[in-house]
Amino acid sequence: MKLTLDIWRQKGASDAGRFETYTVEANEHMSFLEMLDVLNQELIGSGKEPVAFDSDCREGICGMCGFVVNGVPHGPVDNTTICQTHMRHFHDGERLRLEPWRAAAFPVLKDLVVDRSAFDRIIQAGGFISVRTGSAVDSNAMLVEKNKSDRAMTNAACIGCGACVASCPNAAAALFTGAKIAHLGLLPQGQPERTDRALNMVAQMGKEGFGHCTTIGECEANCPAHIKLEAIAQMNGDFLRAVFAKREESAGGGAG
Amino acid sequence: MSVATKTVTAPPSFSRVGVLWASTVGKKALMALTGILLSLFVLGHLLGNLQLYFGRDSTGAYLINKYAEFLHHNKPLLYGTRTVLLVAVLIHVIAAFQLQLGKGAAxxxxxxxxxxxxxxxxxxxxxxxxxxxxFFVIYHLLQLTLGVVNVPGFREGDVFHNVTVGLRTGVAPLFYVVGMIGLGLHLRHGLYSTFQSLGAGNPAVSQWALKWAAVVATVIALVNLSFPLAVLAGLVKG
Known part of the structure; x- marks a missing residue:
């Protein structure tokens, strides 16, 4: 199958960037990224700069890959990363436009590669729990309500790829942050930091320059990990509760 | 004996309102709360206006005029309600503007x-x-509260006359039709999104809210649209 690709080429963060058109001969068994590998081999062979794109596991579980294909993050296949999208979903002679995630918080580094460190800083602000060291505790010593454990697992599936931000008309990171807050906040192990987690992660999300959530639902529809809008409501609820629950630190009885 | 002293600085105090207003999540919650207030007003306004269809009572007075007189009778209640609504509008609009600017920057x-x-x-x-x-609300207030545009022979307190004349004067029909389509679309998403913004994420609840928001918004828009259409069609006249 022969494809025409309009790919965003940008030399670096300070370059304005532009679309350049390429043709590539692919077959339907290739993954989308393998098709780009073929294109890049041809570009290298003819002495040109290959197209930069992020990838790592190519199994849809690491969250490294991702760009917009014909206006849809991760391409046309529902709930699938671009690395797990295969060329059988496209047809011979098709023209595809490849564009990086667009958000102020995700500056383009090169071509289709964006810097997603903003997500790392949101995690650092509160996406953790404290655990005691020492011998391992019995795995079932702490009881977890089945429903909450299921929802925590659902939210833990977030791979942090950034498609939610990319698809959101407001470039909001609410689905990502919501998934992290819901994942940890639903479990007993996440309770000690629950108040500060909601306050700090939401504050960091704002500092990074992401937009606001307007419950449009594009993120949910584009998420390769099936994270639901419910995660955002969980974040909103946790944050609002935290605003009222937050207390000054005080040393009371037993402080010595 | 020397005594060492240590200056302890208190941690910066936690301003709950400040934290709410500084975050997109808090602003959306405030927009949801003020949105609920404004939606309740819209509903009450609609129910009151239905009296336009009920004509006169046994004394020959139009019911809608008696209702207006009743609302204006208790001044503290009237101005209290107006103040609450104005504050709600200010919070809703300022938050919306700031969030919209943030969206552009994002x-x-x-x-x-x-x-x-x-x-x-x-x-x-x-x-x-x-x-x-x-802009519809500004026009509506200028027209039927202050009587400065599009109401030939505006009579203070004679709501029936002002409405039946005003709604078919000049650009009024256009303002009402466009305004109510805007209101219907806004409520259709706003009434649903309110649940999400305030943290009610249970899918059973949000699916229920999604369905009923559409029904309520459609009913409100259609009933409100019926007033100018009824006047234009000559079904309600003085």
Missing amino acids: RPVEYHQKESVNSTVSSRYMFWTGVVIF
């Missing part, structure tokens, strides 16, 4: 091609339907 470079996979028109144009409602 994506300085637009996509060359972007598809909407799963979203409604009403959800994507909330800000702009809000702008439509804002």
Whole structure:
């Protein structure tokens, strides 16, 4: 199958960037990224700069890959990363436009590669729990309500790829942050930091320059990990509760 | 004996209102709360206006005029309600403006091609339907509260006369039709999104809210539209 690709080429963060058109001969068994590998081999062979794109596991579980294909993050296949999208979903002679995630918080580094460190800083602000060291505790010593454990697992599936931000008309990171807050906040192990987690992660999300959530639902529809809008409501609820629950630190009885 | 002293500085105090206002999540919650207040007003306003259809009572007075007189009778209640509504509008509008500016800053470079996979028109144009409602309300107040535009022979307190004359004068029908379509679209998403903004994420609840928001918004828009249409059609006249 022969494809025409309009790919965003940008030399670096300070370059304005532009679309350049390429043709590539692919077959339907290739993954989308393998098709780009073929294109890049041809570009290298003819002495040109290959197209930069992020990838790592190519199994849809690491969250490294991702760009917009014909206006849809991760391409046309529902709930699938671009690395797990295969060329059988496209047809011979098709023209595809490849564009990086667009958000102020995700500056383009090169071509289709964006810097997603903003997500790392949101995690650092509160996406953790404290655990005691020492011998391992019995795995079932702490009881977890089945429903909450299921929802925590659902939210833990977030791979942090950034498609939610990319698809959101407001470039909001609410689905990502919501998934992290819901994942940890639903479990007993996440309770000690629950108040500060909601306050700090939401504050960091704002500092990074992401937009606001307007419950449009594009993120949910584009998420390769099936994270639901419910995660955002969980974040909103946790944050609002935290605003009222937050207390000054005080040393009371037993402080010595 | 020397005594060492240590200056302990208190940690910066935690301003709950400040934290709410500084975050997009808090602003959306405030927009949800003020949105609930304004929606209740819209509903009450609609129910009161239905009396336009009930004509006169046994004394020959129009019911809607007696209702207006009743509302204006208790001044503290009247001005108290107006103040609450004005504050709610201010919070709602200022938050919306700030969030809209933040949205622009969050994506300085637009996509060359972007598809909407799963979203409604009403959800994507909330800000702009809000702008439509804002200008509609200003026109509505100028016309039927102050009587300075599009009401030939405005009579203070004679709501029946003002409405039956005003709603078919000049550009009034256009303002009412466009305004109410804007209101319907805004409520259709706003009433649903309110649950999400306040943290009610249980899918059973949000699916219920999604369905009923559409029903309530449609009913409110249609009943409100019926007033200018009934006047234009000559079904209600003085």
